[in-house]
Amino acid sequence: MKANILAVDDEKDMTRLLQRTLEPEINCSVTMAFSAKMALSILEQKHFDLVICDIRMPGMDGFELLGQIKNNYPDLTVVMLTAFGNIESAVKAIKKGAYDFISKPFDQDEIIFKVQKALERSLLLKENKRLLKEKEFNPLQLIGKSESMQRVYDQISLVASSDVTVLITGESGTGKDLTARSIHALSPRKDKSFIPVNCPTIPENILESELFGYKKGAFTDASRDKDGLFQEADKGTIFLDEIGDIGTSIQTKLLRVLQEKEVKPLGDTKVKKIDVRIIASTNRNLKQKIANHEFREDFFYRLNVLPIELPPLRDRITDIPLLAEHLVTKHCKKLKKKPKKISQDVMDLLMKQPWPGNVRELENILVQGILYSKEKMIDLPDIPLENVSREKNNFTGFDKADINALPYKEAKEKILHEFNHDYIGAKLSVSNGNITRAARQCHMERQALQQIIKRFNINPDNFR
Template structure:
């Protein structure tokens, strides 16, 4: 969000205050519109789109800051609000924050603090907007459910290649380490192809016992073997006119490799116990994390089948070779699991993101997803903290970075950790927390607000 595009609505019944603040804020490059009371504010919100409302708490005519905050949040829930208040009205300003206002600022107003808080309010709006975009992915249709996340040159190149591959109907061999998301790329090939209105059937050849492969993939007739009480369609027949994804293709035994070769060459299968073959029209996309060329040389994999499957090769790079995709993927999984576990986690802290980027990710995208899911479950604040990451990431960072923080950074780190432990101990009871910490409750609220800690997360 660039400053010149940001629009702020300033509400105050004192025209002199309005003009002075308008000049100050406009000097930072923001567009400022003024309103003299709550009614004027609501009229202008109806006519135009704003990013932030800054309103005085006490206005003689009409609604006060709490009532105005409540009305704005009801009609425009994504809009950020900041309250200006006199020293004696702090308690009421805190109430407005509880109703959804971003923050409050006390009069007489410190210009630097005001501009800093405006910047922070707008940053929060951007983060909230990005989180909503991520959440929308999970409410969209099937094509979006299997969206490939990444903006690195490697991923953009693969996506362009997928568009070309999808237009053809040849077999595809996807290679890459475990956890890179080979099935996701296979699904995208299917979703972009003319077969997308028919089934995508995923088969893990390594997970099905070899003695059951034929009956599972080709089906069987009634009485073909003990327990075959009725005819059953195989997975290839289920995928007729669609796409069959064969994962772990290198695990197939030599006898079944011959039968698969026949399916590719003849376009037909023979169910176990059947007298005749059945025609099937499927596109086969195979995948492996093994070196099949080497398996061909050692006679573990048929050469003719290898070349039939490897018409269009597609290699997926490991996550460590495209680290610029990690922030996008991490935020995608953050949105996914925040929604699943009903957590209000809006962003990832700088130290946590740094640890994610530096990790080697031997388990690739699957490992990253597991780490973020674990972090969301354990985290208690609107920011996914470094401390919520598993030891294999945090220990490495602690060993690598022997950095002495500034006094202010160390103090903030201590304050955040202390408040988190305090709220855990008191189970979110603010009165007990203030007494335990020997602090005024208002001061404790200020610190909780500063560090964006969700008190409700600690309550039973």
């Protein structure tokens, strides 16, 4: 089936050149438009898989047209044409939602390659929309309508159809496990096994035999042959959760699996071929671990083929009402409680919290609210959160009246003490006690943060 491409440029020779270049090389039909208004009119009448649009046009320029397309046809792929060397315009186009850009005058091989890639994206989106509609699939409890979550849904749809390795990154409690399950459920492997492996919970000497299996007699307790988790996941998906916490020895063996698609059970002289889709996740900064020689760089690049970064809850506050209502409904059923509502005061308070533990922390708070509330409404006394919205400082938990009663130096020291414990504590919570990552979040050097931690007697181990 031919792809439909709309070429938009006020220079008629350029649109004709695009048509003559693309139609013989790609299975496509190129429609020409000589202004942004003409393009919008054509888009109302016909479906297109791709728009190639010049940035500089009289009247409505390419950026404005791009904005209109993103508003009216959010899934439509757009590639921008920009003057050679005008990197600023190219970057601006990408930020505004363009898939890619092509410099004019263009190289024939380059434009054919980029257009083919753009059409592949359109095809993937179309196919996954069809699958979503068929299955009426809601990505496995991933809740949110914010722009950052819409990007995540878009990425899940794009990667699900392929077998390429996916690396999901994000803080603890952001939904990495649910994202992996969503990718599997949307993939052609959906009817086969999904095998999750929580890497940090399995000692390294056992993890190898669990992943790759072993032959009878390979070690003292090996009384029989045993298939590993990779073999169990054959034709399906294996999810290596928190892969940033495994040692370099296992990394080397997993690199071979990624490269060769084969495993060698412990004690065996032969390798076994496997057909497994690999999804991995981490809340660690792998590039920092590479710099510290704790993570293999070649292994990282094998994992990071299709990255998906999950946003922290504090960056999608608008999703909290939707999330909170969903979680309360879910846990009322699970706990066999009558349906409960969340009071507006509680909802306002939930939206003011920093949520270092992300959705998992929000879920725990709401479960407690369900259990503590005696009425149909979950109210402020039912949840273990301090109300810091009125007469209390946003970073600290003390009353202003208390501070006003103290001498200046004592008041100052108390404020600094409370501020640093709350602020640095929140950063350490997010980084799981990792001082280097916390320092980066504070935009300061590691040594400077260490001095503050020492001065105010903050124990990073309490946040691991």
